[in-house]
Amino acid sequence: xxxxxxxxxxxxxxxxxxxxxxxxxxxxxxxxxxxxxxxxxxxxxxxxxxxxxxxxxxxxxxxxxxxxxxxxxxxxxxxxxxxxxxxxxxxxxxxxxxxxxxxxxxxxxxxxxxxxxxxxxxxxxxxxxxxxxxxxxxxxxxxxxxxxxxxxxxxxxxxxxxxxxxxxxxxxxxxxxxxxxxxxxxxxxxxxxxxxxxxxxxxxxxxxxxxxxxxxxxxxxxxxxxxxxxxxxxxxxxxxxxxxxxxxxxxxxxxxxxxxxxxxxxxxxxxxxxxxxxxxxxxxxxxxxxxxxxxxxxxxxxxxxxxxxxxxxxxxxxxxxxxxxxxxxxxxxxx
Amino acid sequence: xxxxxxxxxxxxxxxxxxxxxxxxxxxxxxxxxxxxxxxxxxxxxxxxxxxxxxxxxxxxxxxxxxxxxxxxxxxxxxxxxxxxxxxxxxxxxxxxxxxxxxxxxxxxxxxxxxxxxxxxxxxxxxxxxxxxxxxxxxxxxxxxxxxxxxxxxxxxxxxxxxxxxxxxxxxxxxxxxxxxxxxxxxxxxxxxxxxxxxxxxxxxxxxxxxxxxxxxxxxxxxxxxxxxxxxxxxxxxxxxxxxxxxxxxxxxxxxx
Amino acid sequence: xxxxxxxxxxxxxxxxxxxxxxxxxxxxxxxxxxxxxxxxxxxxxxxxxxxxxxxxxxxxxxxxxxxxxxxxxxxxxxxxxxxxxxxxxxxxxxxxxxxxxxxxxxxxxxxxxxxxxxxxxxxxxxxxxxxxxxxxxxxxxxxxxxxxxxxxxxxxxxxxxxxxxxxxxxxxxxxxxxxxxxxxxxxxxxxxxxxxxxxxxxxxxxxxxxxxxxxxxxxxxxxxxxxxxxxxxxxxxxxxxxxxxxxxxxxxxxxxxxxxxxxxxxxxxxxxxxxxxxxxxxxxxxxxxxxxxxxxxxxxxx
Numbered sequence: 001x002x003x004x005x006x007x008x009x010x011x012x013x014x015x016x017x018x019x020x021x022x023x024x025x026x027x028x029x030x031x032x033x034x035x036x037x038x039x040x041x042x043x044x045x046x047x048x049x050x051x052x053x054x055x056x057x058x059x060x061x062x063x064x065x066x067x068x069x070x071x072x073x074x075x076x077x078x079x080x081x082x083x084x085x086x087x088x089x090x091x092x093x094x095x096x097x098x099x100x101x102x103x104x105x106x107x108x109x110x111x112x113x114x115x116x117x118x119x120x121x122x123x124x125x126x127x128x129x130x131x132x133x134x135x136x137x138x139x140x141x142x143x144x145x146x147x148x149x150x151x152x153x154x155x156x157x158x159x160x161x162x163x164x165x166x167x168x169x170x171x172x173x174x175x176x177x178x179x180x181x182x183x184x185x186x187x188x189x190x191x192x193x194x195x196x197x198x199x200x201x202x203x204x205x206x207x208x209x210x211x212x213x214x215x216x217x218x219x220x221x222x223x224x225x226x227x228x229x230x231x232x233x234x235x236x237x238x239x240x241x242x243x244x245x246x247x248x249x250x251x252x253x254x255x256x257x258x259x260x261x262x263x264x265x266x267x268x269x270x271x272x273x274x275x276x277x278x279x280x281x282x283x284x285x286x287x288x289x290x291x292x293x294x295x296x297x298x299x300x301x302x303x304x305x306x307x308x309x310x311x312x313x314x315x316x317x318x319x320x321x322x323x324x325x326x327x328x329x330x331x332x333x334x335x
Numbered sequence: 336x337x338x339x340x341x342x343x344x345x346x347x348x349x350x351x352x353x354x355x356x357x358x359x360x361x362x363x364x365x366x367x368x369x370x371x372x373x374x375x376x377x378x379x380x381x382x383x384x385x386x387x388x389x390x391x392x393x394x395x396x397x398x399x400x401x402x403x404x405x406x407x408x409x410x411x412x413x414x415x416x417x418x419x420x421x422x423x424x425x426x427x428x429x430x431x432x433x434x435x436x437x438x439x440x441x442x443x444x445x446x447x448x449x450x451x452x453x454x455x456x457x458x459x460x461x462x463x464x465x466x467x468x469x470x471x472x473x474x475x476x477x478x479x480x481x482x483x484x485x486x487x488x489x490x491x492x493x494x495x496x497x498x499x500x501x502x503x504x505x506x507x508x509x510x511x512x513x514x515x516x517x518x519x520x521x522x523x524x525x526x527x528x529x530x531x532x533x534x535x536x537x538x539x540x541x542x543x544x545x546x547x548x549x550x551x552x553x554x555x556x557x558x559x560x561x562x563x564x565x566x567x568x569x570x571x572x573x574x575x576x577x578x579x580x581x582x583x584x585x586x587x588x589x590x591x
Numbered sequence: 592x593x594x595x596x597x598x599x600x601x602x603x604x605x606x607x608x609x610x611x612x613x614x615x616x617x618x619x620x621x622x623x624x625x626x627x628x629x630x631x632x633x634x635x636x637x638x639x640x641x642x643x644x645x646x647x648x649x650x651x652x653x654x655x656x657x658x659x660x661x662x663x664x665x666x667x668x669x670x671x672x673x674x675x676x677x678x679x680x681x682x683x684x685x686x687x688x689x690x691x692x693x694x695x696x697x698x699x700x701x702x703x704x705x706x707x708x709x710x711x712x713x714x715x716x717x718x719x720x721x722x723x724x725x726x727x728x729x730x731x732x733x734x735x736x737x738x739x740x741x742x743x744x745x746x747x748x749x750x751x752x753x754x755x756x757x758x759x760x761x762x763x764x765x766x767x768x769x770x771x772x773x774x775x776x777x778x779x780x781x782x783x784x785x786x787x788x789x790x791x792x793x794x795x796x797x798x799x800x801x802x803x804x805x806x807x808x809x810x811x812x813x814x815x816x817x818x819x820x821x822x823x824x825x826x827x828x829x830x831x832x833x834x835x836x837x838x839x840x841x842x843x844x845x846x847x848x849x850x851x852x853x854x855x856x857x858x859x860x861x862x863x864x865x866x867x868x869x870x871x872x873x874x875x876x877x878x879x880x881x882x883x884x885x886x887x888x889x890x891x892x893x
Contacts, residue, residue, distance in 0.1 A: 183450050183451075186449060186450060186451075186452045187446070187449050187450050190444060190448075190449030190450075190452075190456065190460070191439060191442045191444045191449060191456075191459075191460075191463075192444075192445070192446050192449045193449065194432065194435055194436065194439070195436075195439055197425075197428065197432070198425055198428075198436045198439075201425040201426075201427060201428060202423060202425055204387070204423065205419070205423040205424070205425065205436075206436065207387070207406070207407045207408050208385065208387065208407050208408075208411070208417060208419070208423070209408075209411065209416075209436045209437050209439065209440075209499060209500075209503065210407075210408045210411030210412055210416075210437070210439055210440030210503050211408055211436070211439050211440070212406070212408045213408070219446060223446070315427075315428065315429050315432070315481075315483065316428075316429065316432060318429075318431055318464060318480075318481075320464060320468060320480070321461050321464055321465050321468075324464075324465070324468045324477070327477070328468070328477050328478055328480055330481045
């Protein structure tokens with residue numbers, strides 16, 4: 001037996017996931033006219049789910065108020081674009097470099113500020129994303145192409161198969177989401193994930209129990225940033241064009257909102273959040289320019305009425321090893 | 336054999352001397368009390384030992400090495416665990432999760448092993464649950480393992496804090512007012528628990544205002560007033576020490 | 592060369608005066624509520640737009656002449672932003688006063704995003720130009736240098752407003768109540784201070800000052816935009832931190848310092864990186880001397 005072993009999916013959820021993954025084929029079977037648009041939208045949802053899952057490690061698990069995630073996303077995207085355009089690297093081979101680069105960048109910028117209290121950290125990370133954006137616009141080191149960004153980034157290839165169509169990207173992104181959710185789920189229910197949970201609840205008590213709070217916070221930052229960097233790789237090769245306006249404070253707000261709204265600390269909640277924040281407004285096209293208006297109101301309302309988010313995490317379910325499982329059955333469970 | 340010595344430990348907070356040159360030693364395997372009126376600097380002494388406050392002057396020797404200047408988590412790793420004066424559990428997490436926090440520093444699984452759920456990590460997780468449940472049985476809270484820590488009765492929360500501290504495998508356990516908020520029956524049980532902790536070869540150093548409890552459980556007492564040590568000795572001697580009685584006059588009476 | 596330098600100093604003080612006015616709102620709210628009012632930058636924007644409405648849309652100046660028009664606009668701007676500030680506190684902050692500190696921070700952020708986009712939805716995403724020179728374009732001679740009157744006007748308005756606030760805080764009974772609540776809300780309440788009233792007043796004065804700053808920026812630069820408050824807000828917050836957040840004279844000094852730093856940096860280091868400079872300053876201050884001029888711990892409490 002594996003301990004602890006939280007159940008990942010119930011029957012309904014499995015059915016839902018299968019149905020979701022079959023969507024591209026259902027669309028083409030039905031000759032659905034707006035299929036490319038809907039797939040593009042679902043891929044966008046997927047990308048934001050991926051980015052928000054990575055932010056969730058920092059914001060949800062460790063409880064650090066980080067609103068500059070777009071900065072790490074940008075680092076990954078520009079690393080991939082540069083390696084691909086200048087050195088001809090294949091897209092997927094840039095993935096580890098994008099992750100490593102974004103992680104390293106996070107380590108460097110987070111080390112001096114990691115001890116700051118929540119609201120100050122928030123301000124600093126907002127400052128970070130603004131600085132990165134200014135750097136991108138100013139064509140820092142001649143690597144970012146200035147305000148126009150970089151164009152004609154290549155497409156990824158997997159075992160010789162070139163990923164180009166909306167359907168391809170739908171699967172690429174959502175497989176990445178699935179893998180990330182699974183790995184983060186494992187991470188959450190491990191020594192490391194538990195330590196982050198303790199730090200989020202009470203950092204002083206956690207330190208007093210022998211947890212190196214600074215090191216764990218930094219590690220959470222690096223992991224979240226590395227993942228966002230990989231999100232940047234996918235984004236660059238999907239869009240083919242990247243420019244500073246994709247990596248603004250506004251983008252960071254969107255990711256932040258997704259995590260808080262969906263249920264910070266909970267993978268499934270975050271994915272739900274991505275659907276609500278990125279997907280819902282598309283259903284009402286007229287609503288488009290009022291989207292941020294709604295996010296803002298939602299954040300306020302959420303904090304007042306349901307601060308834990310729509311789908312918050314449940315307490316960790318442990319399955320006790322023998323003989324304790326017999327001696328101390330959980331209430332409500334048969335002996 | 337000495338397990339802990341403090342030498343000339345001093346700490347001031349913005350001009351206010353909280354601890355003034357405290358020097359004391361504790362033998363391994365004993366139950367030692369630190370008493371004194373409110374504001375005498377007892378908790379600051381504990382904070383100085385555990386590293387959450389840095390001394391202005393003086394040294395803390397633990398098991399033969401200097402530990403002042405170390406961070407709290409490093410001090411825990413060396414074998415000093417503590418409970419807090421005002422309970423500092425993780426109230427929203429389960430009782431079991433709370434005890435697991437104490438095990439953290441004795442586990443080795445890193446981020447990669449956790450990410451990939453390697454076999455070594457799974458084995459460790461299985462063993463840690465077993466160990467945590469044993470600690471809960473030791474303090475008599477095993478039944479409550481799945482409940483949120485914040486839902487426990489006050490006295491149970493105090494015992495849970497002890498279980499969490501014991502899970503770090505300390506050589507020295509520091510208890511800050513363990514009987515605070517407990518009723519008579521719970522305090523009587525606590526005497527037994529502290530003695531059983533000592534029987535595990537864990538030295539106990541505690542602050543407590545309940546003099547009946549202190550007199551019953553401690554082998555040795557140190558008395559502090561205004562940041563300084565004013566007396567030291569066996570409980571019987573302390574009880575009749577005129578300086579101690581004077582220090583307590585106008586404060587709480589010594590309840591026996 | 593000296594003249595150029597002098598010009599930069601004057602310009603820096605002008606911008607700094609505006610930062611200082613906005614920073615006062617951050618610092619007062621922080622002092623009393625220990626909350627970073629993220630929506631403060633948007634109240635600044637609101638002030639600019641209300642000013643635009645009075646001076647351009649209604650064109651008060653051509654009916655009543657410049658002096659009466661400006662006076663009416665000042666009253667209107669401060670009144671409406673103060674009202675908005677009160678409303679903000681009632682809706683977004685008061686329900687969260689007893690809950691988790693970070694919940695209030697998220698709510699503040701949500702309110703900021705909401706207000707910014709509300710202004711955009713109501714008045715459009717385009718830049719709005721005041722179209723006319725509302726401030727004199729003349730120069731006066733000072734110490735052998737010509738100083739634009741418009742700059743002097745902005746700077747002096749900011750300074751006079753700040754002095755009035757300073758006198759209010761230090762020499763009135765209510766100012767004493769505000770200072771008491773800033774030190775310890777609980778103790779102030781026990782001593783008979785009506786903390787709710789203090790918070791209400793802080794949320795009137797702070798937004799009114801921010802709104803006035805918005806009006807000044809609008810008439811000085813002649814154009815406004817719905818998201819102008821974001822950058823100004825962050826910079827003013829930086830100014831408040833430089834001066835020591837929660838500290839009123841600190842915010843004034845911090846604002847002027849930041850204005851000078853930014854202008855001189857733009858002139859002598861790099862114009863393109865001007866905005867980044869203030870953020871770098873913010874981060875450096877938080878890392879090296881987080882207490883600013885007066886102490887306020889910003890690291891996680893031990």
